[in-house]
Amino acid sequence: MSVFTETHEYKWQNNIFTGEWVSASGGGRNEVLEPATEQVLTTTGLASGNDVQLACARAAETQQDWVKHTPRERSAIFLKAARFLEDNAEELALLIARETGGIIPKGQHEVKEAAFILQLASSIAVEADGHTLASTPDRQSYAKRLPLGVVGVISPFNFPLILSTRAVVPALAMGNAVVSKPDTQTPLSGGMLLALALEEAGLPQGVYQVLPGGADAGEALCTAPEVAMVAFTGSTDTGRKVGELCGRNLKKVSLELGGKSPLIILADADLDVAASNIAWGAYFHQGQICMASGRVLVHESIADELAQKLVEKARHLPVGDPVSGQVALGPLINRRQVERVHAIVHDSVKAGAVLQAGGEYKGLFYQPTVLSGVKPGMRAYEEEVFGPVINLTTFKTDDEAVRVANDTEYGLAGAVISADLARAQAIGAQLKVGMLHINDQTINDECTNPFGGCGQSGNGHAVGSISDWDTYTHWQWVTVKQAATPYPF
Structure with a gap:
């Protein structure tokens, strides 16, 4: 047929x-x-x-x-x-x-x-x-x-x-x-x-x-x-x-x-595994997903090393026509969205964020991007980007991680990665989200689960x-x- x-x-x-x-x-x-x-x-x-x-x-x-x-x-x-x-x-x-x-x-x-x-x-x-x-x-x-x-x-x-x-x-x-x-x-x-x-x-x-x-x-x-x-x-x-x-x-x-879903990485996390989760949560389908990992909150002690692992991924992930079957990221949906993503990235850089990878495009193909030093007031911190952008924000304590994660009008998904399961669950229990994932990234749906969020989500x-x-x-x-x-x- x-x-x-x-x-x-x-x-x-x-x-x-x-x-x-x-x-x-x-x-x-x-x-x-x-x-x-x-x-x-x-x-x-x-x-x-x-x-x-x-x-x-x-x-x-x-x-x-x-x-x-x-x-x-x-x-x-x-x-x-x-x-x-x-x-x-x-x-x-x-x-x-x-x-x-x-x-x-x-x-x-x-x-x-x-x-x-x-x-x-x-x-x-x-x-x-x-x-x-x-x-x-x-x-x-x-x-x-x-x-x-x-x-x-x-x-x-x-x-x-x-x-x-x-x-x-x-x-x-x-x-x-x-x-x-x-x-x-x-x-x-x-x-x-x-x-x-x-x-x-x-x-x-x-x-x-x-x-x-x-x-x-x-x-x-x-x-x-x-x-x-x-x-x-x-x-x-x-x-x-x-x-x-x-x-x-x-x-x-x-x-x-929409969403601006936080992914929290604690200091005891396996950095290679964490980098894989972050890249998947932020880059899958070019980040055009409501539950994408829109804010990656990283303990300050591992931030630099983890950022370098993400930069390496961003520079080597192939971008191109999905029909070829040889790519990890395809195009964004239209030119308007490309221009919006680009404006958010570069407005955030002007406000003090550090562009560590990407930030460029050709046609509708936006390069996987890594921004560090993302802080409140920056567009990359506040807005749902809907593009392949990793936004890195550091924290010092678990309480600060919870406060920053909840510092958004959205409440769709949230995730915590740590070797200490009880600690991760304790942090997760304080997140104001409709979907919570422990030791995973934020993009999850099995069709047998209630799906939705709170707040502006x-x-x-x-x-x-x-x-x-x-x-x-x-x-x-x-x-x-x-x-x-x-x-x-």
Whole structure:
């Protein structure tokens, strides 16, 4: 089975997905650029706000039938969709690498995890969805979970297949219809590939729809009366706007936002192991990850030696076109992001940080960068960089490490590395983060864990396994008497 149609034309060519592959109502088109070459990879449809409104209305209708499908029927669809991804894994991974600028193993990881999320959803569909409650002898009382109706999903460019699938599929499994607006830079990975898989698996038309679009499409999704909630993953600034729109329209909202995750290295850490963890946490996918190790806090006694190990890594990590398979880092997503990363690095150097490696770029390829002496007030200390930059800050005591780690508006992930496990756990227990990793770096997700943060990183553990029932359903309390009985008046 191939991702391509028999004519070798992509189904998504110039199209949006409404259950069928059709043109946007105004004929809008969205050119998708391959970051490594900056050439057009493909063209999808570009949905307008009106397209989104029509999709939401259709989703409300199709959801009424979808919720009547038996749990086993829904479960079987997700298993078939997972097999579609697995059967086409090699081709899909390459396409994801080309569209996102990630290395091929990153594309392979996305396909594998998306298939696993579909498999998890097949189990969610047949899980118990209620509780019997204590009541009076003549009355049965129970609470059950009901789907919200229509769920809107807005997903980002960095890990688009995983970050779309982890919201779309649990919502579908619980009986909701979903209208998805992927980032226009990555509409294939962000929704079209999943649409192909679910279409092949027999999902009824209109239950899942994919409409790449701009700000007007996003606003329409947040304001459409049929949409009961919006699941948003992306920047904190955009998340605020989504939250405001949803709040104004009394919609439930799930916000998984940015981060400035601290990675603390204590003086007793193995420096080679620590350097490996730091480089992975800061450089994987060019640092374009919300839980990247955005601030590396190092005990002052080992700072110089550890910095030299990181400089050596930065100078030897290959950067280039991920399709070649011979690189560790690919391109950033666009020129605007390259310029932003470069400005943060050099503004920080002007403010007193020391540029020990990198700080240069060619095209969209930014060199792995090491900054030492990063202090409060510098952009590299304060802002989420979203680029391949290691920001080194020193500390003297454990208390100072905790204070500096918590000196941020974000609260997504945190990590501590030490040979003394009890000491590391004691420090970790004081970090204000939603995800904590002891003797590891900050980039971790197993799809079976609640994922999210606090502060400006979002409104809690919005996605992931045990939290999905709370996110995509609401409780209904039901009581039943054998017959009506009179009251005192």
